[in-house]
Amino acid sequence: MTEQKDQRILPVKIEEELKTSFLDYSMTVIMARALPDVRDGLKPSQRRILVAMNDLSLAPNRGYRKCAKIAGDTSGNYHPHGEAIVYPTLVHMAQNFRMRYPLVDGQGNFGSIDGYPPAAMRYTEARMSWAATELLGDLDKDTVDYMGNYDDTQKEPMVLPSKFPNLICNGSMGIAVGMATKIPPHNICEVAAGLKLLIDNPDTDIPELVEHIKAPDFPTGGVIYGMSGVQQAYRTGRGIVHVRARAEVETLKNGRENIVVTEIPFLVNKSTLLEKIADLVRDKTIEGLSNIRDESGRKGMRIVFEIKRDAQAEVVLNQLYQHSMLQSTYGVMMLAIVKGRPELLNLKEMLQHYIDHRHEVVLRRTRYDLDKAEARAHVLAGLRFALDHIDWVINTIRSSASPEEAKQRLMEGASLEVADFSGVSGEEGLVLSEVQAQAILSMPLQRLTGLERDKIDGEFDQLQRMITDLSDILDNRGRQMQIIKDELDEMVERFGDERRTELVYAAEEFDIEDLIAEEDMVVTISHEGYIKRMSPRAYRVQHRGGRGVTGMKTKEEDFVQHLFVASTHSYLMFLTSKGKCYWLKVYRIPEGERAARGRPLVNLLQIDQDDQICAIVSLREFNDEQYLFTATRRGIVKKTVLSAYQNIRRDGIIALKIQEDDDLIGAAIIEEDQDITLITRSGRSMRFNEEEVRQMGRVSTGVKGIGLREDDEVVDMVVVGSSDSQLLTICENGYGKRTGQDEYPRKHRGGMGVIDIKTTDRNGPVVACKEVLGDDEVMIVTQDGVLIRTEVGGISTVGRNTQGVRVINLGEGDRVIDMTRVPKSEEESEVDEAAAAESENVVDNGSDESTGGAQTPP
Known part of the structure; x- marks a missing residue:
């Protein structure tokens, strides 16, 4: 006994056994659990649930049955797994937020999009949906092959006929061993259109199919953001689809x-x-x-x-x-079982496999119907023959000793006297076939009436026409394809609906600017190179002559050198004393409190230690329609197309060539036919048109813009934007004035210009000059770090050759070093003075971007 037992034990290497067993397990999972069949789009568990429901006659127009009964029958008859495995699959097919076209009509709690679990199967009920009936339709007409169930006590279909294109319309998800599938759902109207196109033209390529099947259509709707991933998935079977709420x-x-x-x-x-x-x-x-x-x-x-x-x-x-x-990715992996093997399919291949399956179903159904029609016609032919020879039939039956003898005598035509008669049996030597003879013996006497004869003749003629039609279908591939198309039209009429998922074709990747609010910022840069940005709300509006508020805590030897307003989405172009150019987005500048020093600019830009920022320009984009206009302390001006500066390296590029005894004092963005005004330290101004300066390259020096006396120099540059505007000039001691642009005549560049303001001992030399409108505001900064925001309307409008009025009260030893314009937007409301008195931080909201530059003080 022991020897016999030892003979049944075979020694094997464990690594080989593990390999074989794991491969067997893997194939079982792939074929019998995780992946759908390309023909009906169902996994084995889903197919068996529908077959079990069909056995229970749970049609959509019938009553519901407990899910426990459905799960039990599925598990007991077809699916050799526990009910706890079957029920979640049943629930999934009933959830309208998981299935584009649910296959199960559930009654009760079947879960929710919030992730709440369904009720126990003893509480819920279900029946098939109409879409499921279209998957099972014609199952009784030998349209698919059958196989034995797990214990070989019943037969189950290997695939369903699937008049409804389930795989592409409902999609599928599953994880096997070493592979997974994730096929998105689609709209039946689009799918049917694509299938019909492919039927009519088998050479149709994927781009043509995509004109009809545009993209997945998810049951929860949403927005597909960008089509590149969809198109890649349709071409290769793999792709990433971005879906937004x-x-x-x-x-x-x-x-x-x-x-x-x-x-x-x-x-x-x-x-x-x-x-x-x-x-x-x-x-x-x-x-x-x-x-x-x-x-x-x-x-x-x-x-x-x-x-x-x-x-x-x-x-x-x-x-x-x-x-x-709210924005997620759907990784498409169109993997399905094709002829017993997993295959990655593109869109055309998936559609073609469905068409091939439906073609086979139509052929098998037609053959089945033809066989049934021919069999019935054969019986009717025998009945017609019997009615034509009724006396002979009656005599033959009466004279026979038994039914078997009667059948045999009818088949042989015993004692039948009909000349040249070959019978209707279709068999040589027999008048009637066994089937026909049995039908005659089973025929009730009432069928001997004339009315019954007419019915038999009518049915026979109808069957003959049907046989002719069915035979023609089998011989005509065009008719077969037309039947498939007609059935697709039926599916559209029955289940067609509007697309739920919106498509955005011109989608772009997220830019960091999409995540940053666009708002105006006050940007300040100190003499020692500390930069920061603040909201304009940090400064209250004051009337002319105010003392201002502290804007920055500076070292004793440091002071605010540049101040301007720009949008967070704007570029800042930094031009240095050596003529190099850098740019930086405003939102990349650290935001700080009003009194904070900021961050060293060298941490943001790779500026040489012996170089310093001389001018800053704010702009939205680089283009060929605008120019960068620069001016130096010695009155040299240059005009260069703006697009020449867009490809800036991290270590900067050359912006202009500057002489050793000169410095850059200003830069601005200009357009064609604009006027430029240069203002000197001694209070003179020169206005000329930009056409006076020819366009030059980046590395050129420029041409003379204004003639200067030996002790004079240019301190500011203004681009004239409106004839209704004024020039606001401010001097070192806090005095300034407004003067209309029409008082500054246009001259040829290179001249001495005209007087702008008297630079007396009271006023001191000119520090800055800006173009303003009556409802604008200006921000003024002093050497001690004091800033004041004041309304332009509070400053007197006077002629050119005047001293002006006090604009800001200065502390002892303090002086004005810069000024910038803050245009007021239309939406701004007037500032409540009482509220401003209570808090230094209350200001009116918003200001437009400044296109001018901040200049170096004398």
């Missing part, structure tokens, strides 16, 4: 804004999404949200994000897209 900004009556989300990306859990967003707000990854509410109900999804009063809704929405699952 559908959101819009609502403006309330009080002016506040809310972001309202009505659809979220496919497969995103709503509750988890909101929890993650709350964490992002708590961690300050997302700023600008004051509250999150989930107002979803029977009417649909509605998630409300309340925006803080000072936040921009579009920026907050972009932050939500960037950091949360």
Whole structure:
């Protein structure tokens, strides 16, 4: 006995056994669990559930049955796994947020998009949906092959006929061993159009198919953001699809804004999404949200994000897209079982496999119907023969000793006297076939009436026409394809609906600017090179003659040298004393408090130690229609097309050539036919048209713009933008004035110009000059770091050759070093003086971008 037992034990190497067993396990998982069949789009568990429901006659127009019964029958008859495995699959097929066209009509709690689990299967009920019946249709007409179930006690279909194109319409997801599938759902209207196109023209390429099947259509809607991933998936079977939530900004009556989300990306859990967003707000990854509410109900999804009063809704929405699952990726992997093997399919291949399957189903169904029709016609032919020879039939039956003898005598035509008669049996030597003879014996006497004879003749003629038609279908491939197309039209008529997922073709990757609010900033740079940006709200509006507020804590030897207003999305071009140029986005400048020193500029730009910033220009883009106009302390001007500066290296590029005894004092963006005014330290001005200066390259020196006396120098440059504007000039001792532009005549460049302001001992030399309008404001900075924001309207408008009025009160030993214009936007309201008196930080909101440059003081 022991020897016999030892003979049944075979020694094997464990590594070989593990390899073989693992491969067997892998193939079982791939073929029998995780991957769908390309023909009906179903995994074995899904197919068996539908077959079990079909056995229970759970049609859409019939009553519901307990899911426990369905799961039990599926597990007991077809699927050799526990009911706890079958029920989740049943639930999945009933969830309208997981299936584009649900295959199960569930009654009860089948889970939710919030991730709540379904009720136990003893509480829920289900039946098939109409889409499922189209998968099972014609199953009884020998349209598919069958195989034995797990214990070989029943037969189950290996695939369903699938009049409804389930795989591409509902998609599929599954993880096997070493491979996975993730096929997105699509719209039946688009799929049918693509299938019909491929049927009509088998040489159709994928771009032509994409004209009809544009992109996936998810059950939860949303927005597909960008089509490159979709097109790649359709070409190769793999791709990444970016899906966004559908959101819009609502403006309330009080002016506040809310972001309202009505659809979220496919497969995103709503509750988890909101929890993650709350964490992002708590961690300050997302700023600008004051509250999150989930107002979803029977009417649909509605998630409300309340925006803080000072936040921009579009920026907050972009932050939500960037950091949360409001924008997610769907990794497409169109893997399916094809002829018993897993294959990665492109769009055309997937559609073609479905067409081939439907073609086979149509052929097998037609053959089945033809066989049935021919068999019935054969019986009717026998009945017609019997009615034509009724007396002989009756005599033959009466004279026979038994039914078997009667059948045999009828078949042989015993004692039948009909000349040249070959019978209707279709068999040589027999008048009637066995089937026909049996039908005659089973025929009731009532069929001997004339009315019954007419019915038999009518049915026979109809069957003959049907046989002719079915035979023609089998012989005509064109008719076979037309049947497939007609059935697709039926599916569209029955299940067609509007696309739920919106498509955005011209999508772009997130830019950091999408996540940063666009707002005006006051940018200051100190003499020792400390830079920072602040909101204009940090400075209160004061009337002419105010003392200002502290703007920066500087060292005793340091002071604010440049001050200007620019948008966070603007470029800043930095031009140095050596004639080099750098640029930097405003949002990359660290934001600081009003009294903070800022960050050393050398940490942001690679400027040489012996070089320093001489002029700064703010601009939105580099183009060929505008020019960079520069002016030096010795009156040399130059004009260069703006696009010449866009490819700036980290270590800068040459902007202009500067003589050893000269310095750059200003730069500005100009357009054609604009006037430029140069203002000197001694109070003289020169206005000339830009056409007086020819366009030059970056590395050129320039031409003479104004003639200077030996002790004079240029301190500022103004680009004339409006004939209604004025020139606001301010001197070192805080005095200044406004003068209309029409008082400054246009002259040829190179002359001495005209008087702008008297530089008396009271005024001191000119420090800065800006073009302003009556409702503008200006920001003035002193050497001690004091800044004042004052309304231009409070400064007198006088002629050129005057001294002006006091603009700012200076402390002892202090002096004005710079001034910049702050244009007032139309939306700004007047500043409440009482509120301004209570807090230094209250100012009116917003200012347009300054296109002029900040200049070096004398």
